[in-house]
Amino acid sequence: MDRIPLVHASLGAQELAAVAEVFESGWPAGQGPKGKALEAQLVERYGVGDAVALTNCGVALHLALLALGVKPGDEVIVSDYGFPAPAHAVRYLDAVPVFADVHADTGLVDVESVADLITPRTVGMIVIDTVGLPADYDELNALAARHGLFVIEDAACAVGATYRGQQAGTLAPVACLSFHGRKGATSGEGGALLAADPEVGQDVRLRSAFGITSIFDQAKVIGLPISEFTEIGYNYKLSDIAAAILQVQLKRLDGLLERRRAVAARYAELLADEELLTLPVVPEDRTHVWQSYLVTLDASVDRAALAADLRAQGIGCGHGTWAGHLQPVFESKQVCHVSADLFRRHLAIPMHAELSMDQVERVAQTLRAALPTHATSARGLRGAA
Numbered sequence: 525m526d527r528i529p530l531v532h533a534s535l536g537a538q539e540l541a542a543v544a545e546v547f548e549s550g551w552p553a554g555q556g557p558k559g560k561a562l563e564a565q566l567v568e569r570y571g572v573g574d575a576v577a578l579t580n581c582g583v584a585l586h587l588a589l590l591a592l593g594v595k596p597g598d599e600v601i602v603s604d605y606g607f608p609a610p611a612h613a614v615r616y617l618d619a620v621p622v623f624a625d626v627h628a629d630t631g632l633v634d635v636e637s638v639a640d641l642i643t644p645r646t647v648g649m650i651v652i653d654t655v656g657l658p659a660d661y662d663e664l665n666a667l668a669a670r671h672g673l674f675v676i677e678d679a680a681c682a683v684g685a686t687y688r689g690q691q692a693g694t695l696a697p698v699a700c701l702s703f704h705g706r707k708g709a710t711s712g713e714g715g716a717l718l719a720a721d722p723e724v725g726q727d728v729r730l731r732s733a734f735g736i737t738s739i740f741d742q743a744k745v746i747g748l749p750i751s752e753f754t755e756i757g758y759n760y761k762l763s764d765i766a767a768a769i770l771q772v773q774l775k776r777l778d779g780l781l782e783r784r785r786a787v788a789a790r791y792a793e794l795l796a797d798e799e800l801l802t803l804p805v806v807p808e809d810r811t812h813v814w815q816s817y818l819v820t821l822d823a824s825v826d827r828a829a830l831a832a833d834l835r836a837q838g839i840g841c842g843h844g845t846w847a848g849h850l851q852p853v854f855e856s857k858q859v860c861h862v863s864a865d866l867f868r869r870h871l872a873i874p875m876h877a878e879l880s881m882d883q884v885e886r887v888a889q890t891l892r893a894a895l896p897t898h899a900t901s902a903r904g905l906r907g908a909a
Contacts (some may be wrong), residue, residue, distance in 0.1 A: 570693050572727065573725060597619065684777055709773035784875065842869070
């Protein structure tokens, strides 16, 4: 029986042709012509002051915090449910990540939870667009403005999503994107920072290249320009190979997301009346790009046993995402009850643009058949009868 993978990148002949152009150009490294073209494409797409192509979203978060002046000991509130890159980035600066709980239906950060966590040491917040769904930015930006805090949008999963008609990536003054292999647009690895203020973009661009200007640009100067290193920087540049792939992927993005949305709609039809799980919720004022499709299992279901069963039948699946406050590395004493519950009960089922509708139906049928087998409560036993 053919396996149905949990994720699959939509890469093909167009992307290969773009890579071949880079090989022929003789400049595969970062900040070359393809990287500059990608940044211009992002500025045009999002209407921002600047865009900086980077190796991944995690480094974009790191550089954003540096550009915004975060210091050791500062507190930065982060969404608890999602890949914990924001908390890692805060710790890179010896600052303190403070975890805010989320809504049970969407997994998005709860504005009231954020408000309750603000102290005199709080300098800002990083908001996660959880698995491709934008958070409540009108309320979050207003809260930040009242307290003089910065807001960073972690739009790693949300390229192509919208909130009240506005694109994810433009919902806060600084936004960080990911082009990892499971995203809607991918170069395998890759990321970008979008900034409303061009000065923030310039700060990030310099720090991403050890604090010096583009070597590609310097090569055009007659004579022998020699850069000076005036501050500590990092090597976070995106290669022109990856940039070329992303230029193609961004042009294909609308079609790829349309396919993901069709898959999500079909799952909703096929699983609508299943009592042992709850389907994801999308508020009417925003759109989802379905980086992942997470169902919430009934508390009676043994998730580990269910996942093993699905995988044995060729159906890829995963646990969903993370409750950051539970991860040992952060040594947090906080309790985020909703996030912890979702971390225990979410199950990710196959979601990508390469799924056929026959595969979607097979996933749904296999999941429905397996659920009663792994439900241990009286409710679950009734379902098996």
